[in-house]
Every structure is written in structure tokens, then in C-alpha cells.
Amino acid sequence: MSKPNPNYKGSAWDKFTRWAKGTYDPADGKLESTPPKDRLSPGERAERMLREYDQSRFEEGVAKEIGAFQIISRIFFVLMAVFMVVVLLYTVSFLPAFGDPNSPVNNEVSQRYIEQGLEETGAVNIVTGMILDYRAFDTFGESCVLFVAMCCVTILLRADKKNEIRLRVREEHEMLEYEPQEDNILQQAARILVPLIVIFGIYVVLNGHISPGGGFSGGAIIGTGLILHLTAFGVGRTRRFMNERVIKTLTVCALTFYCFAKSYSFYTGANHLESIITTGTPGAILSAGLIVYLNICVGIVVACTMYSFYILFRRGAI
Amino acid sequence: MLGNLLTNYEDVAAVILFVIGMGNLLLQSNLVKKIIGLDIMDSAVYLFLASKGYIEGGASPIYVDGIMDASYYINPIPAGLVLTGIVVSVSVSALMMALTICLYREYHTLNLDEIMLKLGKEEM
Numbered sequence: 001m002s003k004p005n006p007n008y009k010g011s012a013w014d015k016f017t018r019w020a021k022g023t024y025d026p027a028d029g030k031l032e033s034t035p036p037k038d039r040l041s042p043g044e045r046a047e048r049m050l051r052e053y054d055q056s057r058f059e060e061g062v063a064k065e066i067g068a069f070q071i072i073s074r075i076f077f078v079l080m081a082v083f084m085v086v087v088l089l090y091t092v093s094f095l096p097a098f099g100d101p102n103s104p105v106n107n108e109v110s111q112r113y114i115e116q117g118l119e120e121t122g123a124v125n126i127v128t129g130m131i132l133d134y135r136a137f138d139t140f141g142e143s144c145v146l147f148v149a150m151c152c153v154t155i156l157l158r159a160d161k162k163n164e165i166r167l168r169v170r171e172e173h174e175m176l177e178y179e180p181q182e183d184n185i186l187q188q189a190a191r192i193l194v195p196l197i198v199i200f201g202i203y204v205v206l207n208g209h210i211s212p213g214g215g216f217s218g219g220a221i222i223g224t225g226l227i228l229h230l231t232a233f234g235v236g237r238t239r240r241f242m243n244e245r246v247i248k249t250l251t252v253c254a255l256t257f258y259c260f261a262k263s264y265s266f267y268t269g270a271n272h273l274e275s276i277i278t279t280g281t282p283g284a285i286l287s288a289g290l291i292v293y294l295n296i297c298v299g300i301v302v303a304c305t306m307y308s309f310y311i312l313f314r315r316g317a318i
Numbered sequence: 319m320l321g322n323l324l325t326n327y328e329d330v331a332a333v334i335l336f337v338i339g340m341g342n343l344l345l346q347s348n349l350v351k352k353i354i355g356l357d358i359m360d361s362a363v364y365l366f367l368a369s370k371g372y373i374e375g376g377a378s379p380i381y382v383d384g385i386m387d388a389s390y391y392i393n394p395i396p397a398g399l400v401l402t403g404i405v406v407s408v409s410v411s412a413l414m415m416a417l418t419i420c421l422y423r424e425y426h427t428l429n430l431d432e433i434m435l436k437l438g439k440e441e442m
Binding site: 081094097101103105127142149152156309 | 405420
């Protein structure tokens, strides 16, 4: 019987024996993404077996009860689809030809928008002039729809205490297994791309009234830049400037400003009344009355919404 | 009658896309695929609207060289309508995805038939 080696723990032979027993993995912590561990506790194993049992029973049930119903519903759907295609194509054949200048769509409404839009709104982009001046309340409703959708998703994904515990456990698990750990290629690319994308988004927002673009498209571009930053640098670093409080403040401030700014038309902006907001010289950045500011508001709301949708679906919380 | 059908091939494509999307919505039992089907239907509606606004030879609705003649540009109204549609469809898709996640947490499956079966078992 030999003396126990004092350096035994951590030696190559120790590692080898532990590897043979299955308690040590030499690749652990050295690979960029660790493979998911397949060691389940007895409770989890029982749950999985129960789920498999449920699955097999479900398949039996499908074969018995739903199978026939599904075949009937499929046949019924094919008949209905053919019927719908025929009816809709019959209708299409009576529609005015594609690109016809005399079709009833091109009536006096669009004519007025085009002929007097520049004079009345000051926007070179007719669509922007239309949606942010003539139909600004419609656009306000759209921004509110986005905001409400963001709130609803937040509520649905973290409704109660139970979900929060589940979220925390999953967060720790994901941090270890799925989150990219200091991906160098992605980070170097993001360092160059994120500022470019965000600046391009700001350009599109600010030039919404003189070139193609506007709050919605520019906001989506800025949101993409933020999502790339989040993917490359992880949640912790993005949260420093885009946390729940910042998003809430930005969105609510933008919507409130939009609401108050557009309320001016109740007092001064309506037809035949003197307006203090001038349209300026068409083509300049600071022209077209309030359209630039409204575009910025819409851009902020859209960027925050896009970013928070992404992070909500990825982690369950902003 | 058929002549118009051939010149309106954008509308024909929109109709076919619409029915494909509806097929996905009704026949797939996977909830995520159902949502994708609804999004395809949305795209069909945008295609239809955008094709209605086009005028042969018209420029995009941005003033060029101070031309204020309505016949020079295409119709700007469908563009505004499509914008509204896109925003609403993004919101609706996100909401449906969130509801799907809730259902998945509760029933551990995305298959609607399976969920209905489990729901029936709970009620019994």
C-alpha cells in the first residue's frame, strides 16, 4: 500500500479517472458554447416520461377521434379555397386595369393632396404630408397601438410572481448556455455597424418630409441598431442606456408631445384660421411646420417598441 | 372579362397569396404557423392596396422640380393605408406571439389539437 500522493487532486491521472467515471468533462468551460447537459433529476425524468405518455395517448386520440375530422376539414377547406379563389378572381376581372389613370381610386381626394399639399403642409414628400398633417390623428392612433401592444406583451410575459421566478431561473440557465460569450467577430462588426445604422436611422427620421422615409421606417432602423448592440454586447451593457425606465419615459414623453403638438389644429391650424406655425421653405430640414417634430416622436416610439419586442421575446422582461 | 384578369396579374397574385395564408391559418395545427399564415394574408392585402395606387408612368409621390400636377405622380393614399396596415399587423403579431408563449407555458405544446385535448381533460 502506497502513500497517497499530495498532488493527486488535479493531476492528469485524477482527471482521467474522473473523466472515465463521467464526473469530469475536459471541454467544460473551454468551448464557446457549452453543450446542454443531459443529466436530469428524477423529478424531471418522471415529468418527461409523463409527457411522452401524454404524447402517445394524444396520438392515439388523434388517430381515433380527430383523424377523420381532420380529413373532412381538409377536403372542406380545399373546396372553400377553390370557391374563394374563383369568386375573388371573378371580382378582380371587373376591377380597372393595373396602372389605369382613370380608375376610381384616383379621385379628387388624391388630386387635392398632390396639388395643394406643398402649399398647405410644406412637406416635399406627399405621403408624409398626408399622414402627419391631414391625417395626423390617424398616425397618433397608430403610435398608440404600438405602445399598447408593447404594454400588453409586457403584461402577458410577466404576469405573476410565478413567472418571475421562472424567468430568473431561465435567465441564469441561458446566461450559461445560450448567450453568446464575448463573441469577438460579432463585437468587432457591431462596433463599426451600430453607430452607422443608428446614424442612418436618425437621417431617415429627420429627412422624412423631404425624401422617402419618415418616423416609422427610421424608427425601425434605429431599433435594428439597438438589437444588434444587444446581441453583440449582451443584456448588461445595453441595459445601461436602454432599460425599462428609459423606454417608458421616452415613449410616454413622445406620445404626450405628439398629442399636445397636434391639438393646435383645434385652435389655429384649421381652415381659414391664422396659424402661428409656418410651413417654411420647402426642402429645408426645418420646414413643414410640425412634421419634423412629429416624425421624431413617431421614430422614438417605433424604435423603443421594436427594441422592447425583441428583448421581451428573448428574455421575458425589458 | 379574361383580358382584365391578365393585365391585373398583381391582383391575381394578391388573391392567391391571400388564400394560401388562409390555408395556413385554418389547416396548420401549430400555433406559430397559424400566425405566419395571418401575416401572409396581411402581405396579400398590402400588395393589393399598393397595386391599386399605381398609375402607369407615374413618379413616386415626392415633388420633383416643383411639378404640382396630379397626373405626374402616383396616388399617395394607398401608401398611407399600407403604412397603417403594417403597424397594426406588427402589433397584432407580437400580441399573438405573446399569447402563444403563455399557452406554451401552460400546456408545454404548440399543437392546437393537443391543447384542446388537454383542455377537455381538465374540464372533465
